[in-house]
Amino acid sequence: MTVIFSKKCEYGLQAVLYMAAKESGCVCPSEEIARKLKIPKEFVSKILQNLTDSGIVDSKKGKSGGFMLAKDPSKIRLIDIVAAIDGLDIFNSCVLGFPSCSPDKPCPVHHNWGELRSKAYEMLASETLDKFKEKTINKIGKI
Template sequence: MTVIFSKKCELAIQAVLFLSVKKDKIIYRAEEISKELKVPKEFVSKVLQILTGSGIVGSKKGKSGGFYLAKSPNQIRLIDIVRIIDGTEIFENCVLGFPGCSSEKPCPMHEKWGKLRDEAYKMLSEETLEQLKEKTIRKIISL
């Protein structure tokens, strides 16, 4: 269960991390990615198609088609994927959905959520996929 991201966003992050630890420009079918990550192939295909439109992921059509990382892992941050799939509203709006929530008119969670939100945004924005490579490899191997 996730608190911040949609299931689609979680899967997109996992798929891009998977591609980031593979050899440059090697094409992987959605079926291969889904098998290694143990997630439904249809979801993998759908999220990678969305990311193809953003330039993070590239694709090749046809029998030998599939997906590859279109940018270098040192040019991609997790926030880039979050921004494309879920948007950044969670980092900008009231966590409880109150309109007009602000420091002047805070909701009951404003102060605590604000700190968590800012830390989460910072974490997602700082490290590149290249910096997460070793941790990603260990995680994929353990699946």
């Protein structure tokens, strides 16, 4: 069994959506995020540290510290998180695992798949975090 994104990426996406659903600028300790999303605290903490290095998230150390988005939610796209964690190879590499699959040496499903992949990319690249606020609250309940 496989999945589109790694656990790291899934948790990163969830955490960022969570932060975007709160009032802007407010600080979320990793403990709170982990508890609300029911994911391991130390793991999500690591992931958010990575996203801090990538400039998507900011952090504040010490008591009453935590993580917050580094920019306005309207400036952050889901694809930015995917790019920072899993990378964008999935949107370029062959779905059947053939090496050097390209337009002039395409695998049997190259064109069909390419189209789907573009749509997937577009979906993740066109909408920004602010668009998901309501839906996130609806999904994970009170914040």
